[in-house]
Amino acid sequence: MEKYLDILEIAIYGSAVALILIGLYGALTKKSLIKIVLGLSIMDSGIHLMMIALGYLKGGTAPIFSKGFENSADQMVDPIPQALVLTAIVIGFGVTAVALSLVIRLYRHHDTLRIDEIKNLKW
């Protein structure tokens, strides 16, 4: 795996960026509110992948000192991005849940999911 690291680098960073961009595209251009929320969550996924990839260490192993790995601290990947992503995933879930409940309420009042028809306020 080490030999092909530069291909893997481009591939993983590229797909993380692709996820971010696809999510942003969906959130910015799509008309359906659910699609917008979906785009946001895809964008979040891309960012999480990017964060984990930035913390990766070549030939490393997970930062867990389980049996047989007590002394391999210098081969371990960076644990901090993982902790941050853990927090970020849970926060993202909370935000998604709030967003979807807002979508339900908007639908209840407007009878549509199309964002260009929900225009009581100036956008």
Added chain:
Amino acid sequence: MSIMEIIGSFLVIVGSIFLFLGALGIYRMPDLYSRLQAGTKATTLGAMSVILGVGFWEPDWFLKLLVLVVFIGYSNPLSSHAMARAMFKKKIFPWTKEGGVDAYKEVIEPTGEKQES
């Protein structure tokens, strides 16, 4: 190579081939229910034998892998059953040859009319 490792290797290879066959079945079969059949059986056995094969390679892991196998063998048929029932309720009837039998259709639709979905 000990005997355990040989058994493990055999199981992994057979399992992966079955996984492949399951995927091929999903691709090739003509209608939903046949696909469900292929998908459930082949992938269940495939996953089970791959996992057990790894268990033979690494005997320390065997217990946990056994639990995993039991869970997979328990839950996979349930999910395909749920899916089959749901699709029947959506009035998507299986493809049959001329004069084929469809006993469940009468339960869903007593009049026997066919609707497009």
Added chain:
Amino acid sequence: MIFLITVLLILLLMVGAAIYAIVQKDLLFAVIASGVISLILSILFLILQAPDVALTEAAIGVALTTIIFIITIRNTVRYEDERNKKKKQKNVKKLAK
């Protein structure tokens, strides 16, 4: 090499699923595609040696995200451009008056 190709393949699959989720008009299929994204993402996290994150993504992405999206779809509409029939009828009535 084969490992690399597999990783590339699942990366491709993930990006494909993301595009599918955005392009697809049927929101239910989009949600299923986001389930696929979450599955592959979790495997990728494992390959990148982050089992904690993989576990979190698995636990949240498989059922919980799906259920809240699906309940939202149930409470609203399933297709992207669909309008509510009730509202249409209301408008028709208004026009008739």
Added chain:
Amino acid sequence: MNSQPTHLQPLSTQTKVSRFLMNWLLLTIVWIGFTGTFDLHELLTGIVVAGILSFMAIRIFTCCDLALLAPKKLFYLGKFIVVFLVALVKSNFDMARRVLSPALPINPGVVKFKSQLKSNFAKMVLANAITLTPGTLSIDVIDDTFYIHWIDVKSADPEVAFKEIAEDFENLLIKIF
């Protein structure tokens, strides 16, 4: 069309205790499987947790009681598992033959048959077993009628279908549960 859920029926005290102990045992085994070790601390924690859990889930988790541990039943259980595994492997080869042959030799249809099994759990096991055995997929169970999607229908007659599909399993299951 659907029978009312029967999961909240009152149980006698004896059954309750028996079921509680059985659950405790099963959950402890599952816990050992999860941890994968027989370390003392893990084992103690597992026993305590499984006890609490099975006490709390006593109305939910009602598959079986201590009677399952009788040697005869265990023997049949083992036999069932062997039969099942053989059928599973057979079914896979059957499936492989169908998938790989270019003509797709299939003749699908839905058949029904009646089963003698009483408890819901046994029906569930039978349905699962049917799903995993050659060419069949259980679609629904209404009361005691099974509706089976059969990829190669040999006969629409319930009796024949039952013989072909489920007889072996059911005989064993009746003895177990």
Added chain:
Amino acid sequence: MKKYIVLGLLAVLGYYLMSIFLLVDFGLPHFAHGVKDVYLSSSKNILKVSNAVTAIVVNFRGFDTLGEVTVLFLSATAMSGILYKKRHDIGERSILFPASSIIRSGAKMLFPSITLLGIYVFIHGHLSPGGGFQGGTIIATGFLLMLLTYQNYSVSHNRLVWVESVAGMLFVIIGLAGYFMKGSFLENVLPVGELNDLFSGGVIGIIYVLVGFKVAAELIGIIYTILHEKG
């Protein structure tokens, strides 16, 4: 038209993001004196926690976790505020009919095992991957299975509130205990034990168990709120 503008903007953004990331070497250490080594060595030697991520999440950056639990609590609260209804509407069932008897009995069998898996995940938070959030999520998913397959299955709202509040308060109280006994919030006040033993890590395991219960209760609350909503 808007689509093309957005596409253009995204292309620019993607170009810059990609060029930033390609400056960062993949799979190589990026910096000389990061805090990473401190975290790894002190989680192994001082805290005796084998999972360094858990050590970071619960101890070194435990404040973030407190905030995170609060975020979930807040989003549950905000959701029930957003989907507010008059009292008499709440009782209505939103699941129309139970699942087939096969799935019901299957779910019934599986539910204790799923809960056990969740408990396993959060009890072993400091030894293996996983922890409070993951375990809580798994338990909530198990409840979701029961809710979906049985029409009448329900958990008492008051019980959820109890579990949630008590677990959250105990988390803060453990933190305050660290503050009053050792001088800083969330500091470990218990003996740490041996590496790779179930009873190790002092207060970390306890906090993760509490987080697990709290997260489970909150997620079940979220599912309830959104499930009993009829659009």
Added chain:
Amino acid sequence: MEYIIYFALSIMAVALVFVAIRFIKGPTTGDRVIALDTLTTLGVSGIVLASYLFHRFIYLDVALVYGVLGFIGVIVIARYLEGAL
């Protein structure tokens, strides 16, 4: 041993392609859900193989969680399609 794993991985990758095609093509929702289910099973096997490749016992937790929860994801969609939700 590694060669066997690589063989298994490559054959599973081909399987992945077939499943993906079915996912995109699948005329009904059911086909897509089957594809998701099969992907989950493939993923579980892949995770087990990967954790053998990395020699880490603890990675199996992820496979366990997927093996158990993947089923619930399918049930959720099935219940929605049934019209029960």
Added chain:
Amino acid sequence: MVGSPVLFVAIPLLAAFLIPLMGMIWKEFVRIIPGLVLAYMLVLSVSLIIYIQSHGTIVEVISGWGPPVGINLVFSPFSGALTTLMTFLGLLVWLYSHKFKRNVDYEPAKKYFILLMLMVTGSVGMVLTGDLFNMFVFIEIVSISGYGLTSFFVRRDSAEAAFKFLLMGAFASSFLLIGIMIIYTQLGTLNMAEIAQRMPQMDYHMKVFSLIFILVAIGVEAETFPLNGWAPDVYTQAPGPISAAMSGIVVKAAVYANIRIIYTMYDLQGAYEYLLIIGLITFIVAETAALKQERLKRMLAYSSIGQMGLAMIAFGIGTKEGVYAALFLMFSHAIIKSLLFFSGSYLVYNKTSKYIKHVNGMGKYLPITAFLFTLGAFAIIGLPPFMGFWSKLALLSAAADSNLVILVAVILVVSIVEAVYYLRVVNRIFFFKKRANTKPEKPTINAMIAMLSLAAIVLVIGFYPDLVTGLIERAADDLMDKGRYIGEILSKN
């Protein structure tokens, strides 16, 4: 020591988890406990402020690990002053909204007060924390409680405003994560002081990109110009006291974060000019937009954005006088704008649309409220005997000292615009006939107390500005002295 900064976060969270339980015992608890907690926070911050006068900045370490490893909270004169301001306003908002509209029911009241309390807590946490990722978590706490509070009234438009806020907030948090991650990969730390220390090692391009991402993210909360699309709608649709809390508490915290990042963490050359230009654009655009608004709260919202732009201009001047003026502006704006929102929401109480024309002739029916609104309007324009005058004077003199004459001219001209739209409302209140279908609602006694105390502050500081200038000067000193900030935190190790 009388307490510790960590109690600012721990006690409200404890109370928030306690409230649902206590609510089962006696329903009135859900109203009382948040008030007690906010009062406690106020007392704590005042006593800590007195403590740091003699003992110097408090750096509180969490979980026993020194700053680069663990998270730390910093209670410096700057953050302390802001904390005091925020907790004071939070207490007043609680007092004001004790029986406000839907709060009288149990369930809504529970949610309202929990969200309000945690919003204040999150803002205080944002100000106190010395860790970048911790700041992200607090920003999320503030945002989510903001979404919940914005859509608190079950009207059709409030959900729309909240969704708009949520969209921008979600983008912001994603961008903030990217920015934090870029900094982390380059410097290997998340502690703000250590980042500031190591910042010279960072690649120039990385520096610029991370700054852009972070500024975009925090700019959403801080209402900087292209990103403040949510603010008018949210201020219009949220309950009146919440609008006051948003403009007085949340935005202040975000501006603090913005300034802390630019002044302390980065050593980029163009950053001050960026602040100046962005602030100027925000100021001009917002004040011009406020001129043609038809709804009262929307007008106040634009005015609030404009004032934040003014504060940014003051920060962008970059001298110590500028920082002093900016802090003074933030302080006076928080007080005065809260007064305006409080009294304004009673002037248009019963109308969901909240048009300015609904205030016609209210002076006769609600004399005290109308008088307080007029007082606030005069103060925010900057008429001499009030508080706003001194802050604007400080800004103008700071700009003049730095030879930015054009800036002085622009500010003066735009201030006239400001005067026009505020005086228009005042004119309608006193000299127009009441519209037939609006019926006035008398403020409750709590609301009256809250408004009167704010007005008293406006007047007292207007006549004796020396009461606060000493404090603000020390805060400005603290902000300007970057080396001391780094030294104080890192020496704690």
